[in-house]
Structure formats: structure tokens, C-alpha cells
Amino acid sequence: MNNLIITLIRHGKVDGPAGxxxxxxxxxxxxxHRDLSCTLNNLHAQTPIDQMISSPRIRCSQVAQAFCAQHKIPLHTEDKLQEMDFGIWDGIPFDALGDEWKNIEAFWESPHRMQPPQGESLTDFATRVIAGWESFINNTEPGHRAIICHGGVIRILIAHLLQLDWRNPALFKQLHIDYASCTRIEIGHYDGALPIVKWIGVIASN
Incomplete structure (x- = not known):
């Protein structure tokens, strides 16, 4: 395999109410857990995975660790690919947010202007994710790398690779990245090769 193939995989559905x-x-x-494991197995059957990179969050890392142990694939945990920190809204069911809901609506309307209270700004989030991506790209060889991460991370990376404005709220309101779905990127092994986004949010089937 002469090209670098990267599959970004969103974790599966979490064990909690909407939030x-x-x-x-x-x-x-x-x-x-079942859906993410199925995605990885189908993906590996189609294009064998040479290395796995995972967010440290348990919703990503637990399945990654089990899969890599089973298939004897090296696993690297990357802190920079964690989801955005939503501050006081983080982990609270939407139904329990009360008056804070109006602030969340304002955030979705203009996420780069409205920082979650005690949380991370969109600028800091994007800067962190892009730095993690660039470090990874600059230190990897051709092959198939699978990255298990989060919906927000995948959206920022798509915008970065396509030179889109990651501050655009449409990226978060209108681009659907389903649980356990795959986004495929391919980079030629030659100087000046541009990353090609082959597909976005596809469920890997056998």
C-alpha cells in the first residue's frame, strides 16, 4: 500500500440520555459497543488496519483496546482528539438544563462566539484537534490507520482538510456524523499530495 489511508470512526451510542x-x-x-465493534470488524476485513489511534475517553478506548488486543494491532491514545469540553453543560441531560437551554441554543447558532461556561472555546478546541492531526500526519507512514474519536473532532478535521471555515455553525447543525460511522481520507505518498476525502459518515458493512 503506497498511500496513507485514514478512517475516522465516531464512537457508538453512549449509555445515557440525550445531552x-x-x-x-x-x-x-x-x-x-456492539455497533462500534461491528464497524471495526467490517472495516478490518475490507482494508486491514495497521494501527489504531483512539481518544482516551472510555466510549472510544474500551472497544479500541479490545479490538487491538484481539488482532494484535498497535494502539496509540491521543489526548488532543478528545471531544470539546462543554463546561457546566457537559454530561447534563438536555431535559435537566432548565434556563441554560437558551444559552445552548445561542451556542449552536454561533459556536465561535458563545463559549460554554467554564468550558472550552471553539477556537481552542479546533486548535487542539488540528495540532493533534498535524502531529499524527507528520509522523506516520503509508498504510491504513483507524482513528476512533468524536463527532465534533471529525467535523473540525473535515473542515480543516477541505479548507472550510470551521466557525460556520452549519458544520455542526447540518453535517450529520452518525454513531459508529466512518469517514475515509486518503493521502498519496508523494510531495505535495493533498488529502482526498473519499466518503463521510458511512456505516462499514461486510
Whole structure:
């Protein structure tokens, strides 16, 4: 394999009510665990994975560790690929947010202007994620790398690779990245090669 193939995989459905889960270390539901494992198995059968990179959050790392142990694949945990820290909103079910809901709505309307209270700004989040990506790209060889991470991380990376404005709220309101879905990126092994986004948010099937 002469090209670098990278598959970004969103974790499965979490074991909790609808809410913003960033730094909250919530595990996967039984269905989420099963769906993510199925995605990895199907992906590996299609294009064998040479290395796995995972967010440290348990909703990503637990399945990654089990899969890599089973298939004897090296695993690297990357802190910079964690989800955005949503501050006082983080891990709280939407139904329990009360008056804070109006502030969350303002955040979705203009995420780069409205920072979650005691949380991370969109600028800091994007800077962190892009730095982690650039460090990874500059220190890897051709092959297939699978990265298990989060919906926000994948959106920022898509915008970065396509030179889009990651401050655009449409990226978060209109670009659907499903649980346990795959986004494929391919980079040629030659100077000046541009990353090619092959597909976004596809469920890997056998």
C-alpha cells in the first residue's frame, strides 16, 4: 500500500440520555459497543488496519483496546482528539438544563462566539484537534490507520482538510456524523499530495 489511508470512526451510542458529552467519561450502551465493534470488524476485513489511534475517553478506548488486543494491532491514545469540553453543560441531560437551554441554543447558532461556561472555546478546541492531526500526519507512514474519536473532532478535521471555515455553525447543525460511522481520507505518498476525502459518515458493512 503506497498511500496513507485514514478512517475516522465516531464512537457508538453512549449509555445515557440525550445531552452534550465532551469531557464526561460516559461508557457506550450495549448497542453502541456492539455497533462500534461491528464497524471495526467490517472495516478490518475490507482494508486491514495497521494501527489504531483512539481518544482516551472510555466510549472510544474500551472497544479500541479490545479490538487491538484481539488482532494484535498497535494502539496509540491521543489526548488532543478528545471531544470539546462543554463546561457546566457537559454530561447534563438536555431535559435537566432548565434556563441554560437558551444559552445552548445561542451556542449552536454561533459556536465561535458563545463559549460554554467554564468550558472550552471553539477556537481552542479546533486548535487542539488540528495540532493533534498535524502531529499524527507528520509522523506516520503509508498504510491504513483507524482513528476512533468524536463527532465534533471529525467535523473540525473535515473542515480543516477541505479548507472550510470551521466557525460556520452549519458544520455542526447540518453535517450529520452518525454513531459508529466512518469517514475515509486518503493521502498519496508523494510531495505535495493533498488529502482526498473519499466518503463521510458511512456505516462499514461486510
Amino acid at each position: 452534550l458529552y465532551g469531557r464526561t467519561d460516559i461508557p457506550l450502551s450495549a448497542a453502541g
